[in-house]
Amino acid sequence: MTKGIFITIEGPDGAGKTSLIQVLAPMIEKASKQELVLTREPGGIPIAEKIRTIILDPKHMEMDERTEALLYAAARRQHLVEKVIPALNRKAIVLCDRFVDSSLAYQGAGREIGMSEIASINEFACDGLTPDVTLYIDVESELGLERISKGRKTTEVDRLDNEALDFHKKVRAGYLELVKDNPDRILTIDGSLSIEEVANTCFNRLKERFPEFIN
Ligand SMILES: Nc1ncnc2c1ncn2[C@@H]1O[C@H](COP(=O)(O)OP(=O)(O)OP(=O)(O)O)[C@@H](O)[C@H]1O
Numbered sequence: 001m002t003k004g005i006f007i008t009i010e011g012p013d014g015a016g017k018t019s020l021i022q023v024l025a026p027m028i029e030k031a032s033k034q035e036l037v038l039t040r041e042p043g044g045i046p047i048a049e050k051i052r053t054i055i056l057d058p059k060h061m062e063m064d065e066r067t068e069a070l071l072y073a074a075a076r077r078q079h080l081v082e083k084v085i086p087a088l089n090r091k092a093i094v095l096c097d098r099f100v101d102s103s104l105a106y107q108g109a110g111r112e113i114g115m116s117e118i119a120s121i122n123e124f125a126c127d128g129l130t131p132d133v134t135l136y137i138d139v140e141s142e143l144g145l146e147r148i149s150k151g152r153k154t155t156e157v158d159r160l161d162n163e164a165l166d167f168h169k170k171v172r173a174g175y176l177e178l179v180k181d182n183p184d185r186i187l188t189i190d191g192s193l194s195i196e197e198v199a200n201t202c203f204n205r206l207k208e209r210f211p212e213f214i215n
């Protein structure tokens, strides 16, 4: 065992990632001797949380789409250096809510900047680090947006949540393209199931994949 495992969780807005992590994390903790680090993008450390506030502020409607892509990549770089890489070097299991696939789907496909342009700025930011596995929680855009609007009182609604349905459909199409192109790394989970069913499916897939870490 030379390093830890880097697990990323992806999905359209309202897929249920935050809810999933709350159920999945204690399951992993119970089944593993390794340290578990929970984190998110953009954010996870003070500098990246500040960048998150700037990106997601609903008042920042004038933000240029390339500026947006570069801010996500900048937050990512700092988060990797300060938190993710040191944790992997300690052999921890890192469970990260969103990573580069979010930039490819949201900025590459949703904003139509292009996946290859987004991939190149992220190659610079990540310097070769890729997830060991990605759990992609798939939901129809309509369902994701309906969940977010129902949960408005308790869930923060940000500048990207406020985008039109058409944007969210392009994001999901981007994710489905990534799934097709990365069949070994990205595991698709049906996000329309209950939170418990989604968590159990994710846990079993992780156990099969990393028996030396989770058993
Ligand atoms: N499997 C599920 N079935 C029904 N409702 C769900 C499910 N998962 C999450 N929800 C509800 O949907 C709303 C959004 O969930 P959550 O915040 O976990 O999603 P998310 O993927 O983290 O969203 P975002 O990416 O927009 O932050 C919440 O009100 C939550 O209770």
Ligand SMILES: Cc1cn([C@H]2C[C@H](O)[C@@H](COP(=O)(O)O)O2)c(=O)[nH]c1=O
Binding pocket: 013, 040, 041, 042, 072, 097, 098, 099, 100, 102, 103, 104, 106, 107, 158, 160, 161
């Ligand atoms: C990492 C990343 C995120 N986004 C978007 C996706 C969401 O709309 C917000 C983050 O909020 P959440 O509560 O974590 O869902 O930001 C993006 O567009 N590009 C990215 O690289």
